[in-house]
Amino acid sequence: MEKRTYQDEVDKLIEVVNYIYKQLGHGCQEHVYKEVLELELELRNIPYARKTDSSGIQNNRSEFICFDKIIVGLDTHSYLSEEQENSFMNSLKDIDSPVGLLFNFGYKNLQYIKVGGSYVFQ
Template sequence: MRVTLDRDLDALTERIIGAAFEVFNTLGQGFVEAVYKKALLCELRERGLDAEHEVPFQIGYKGSNVGTYFADIVVARRVTVELKVADALAQPHKRQVINYLRASGLPVGLLFNFGGSSLTFSRVLP
């Protein structure tokens, strides 16, 4: 069964993806993750999107807080964005985003890899 996003959320993810491509096309490959993260934050804000970085989310277990994860970027309090600089995106990267979605309660995540000769990405649903 294919899960689809509502129209507004789909449009928001498309805007984020467009911003990520602009960052990659401008900077190219070879930088560390922190550079791409700062550039993407700038690009998202320049496009009028509410983008926050290092947003903390508590991980609960049977009513107890057992940890905190920090989202690379959260856009419009609806989309978590995770950046990687790797040879390729792998299942552990996607599982990480799924866990972030479960902890945050956000409806969708975007996983970007700036490490290859072209930008790759994946939409991730909980």
């Protein structure tokens, strides 16, 4: 079996979000970043879906499932708290996702955390 780390996919997603941050900066409302991310994912032919809860209703949080396994979360807080990070990690468990990226556009510099990067995927 081929082992995958999804590093190429993670790098592409970080590149997309960095591009968005360079264009928009910080301080926009969350829905603006979400809409621009959707457009960029489509333009770059990156497969994605909006995260839904177990009842099939679209999640209020700005989360996407990219490349069928990577959760991408967006926040616009002044900093990423431990509570936000824990909530995001629980999102990974909800869909049995091996890796996730949580981006925060609310700080003067783009912040992000990568969860699950040390795993080996099969």
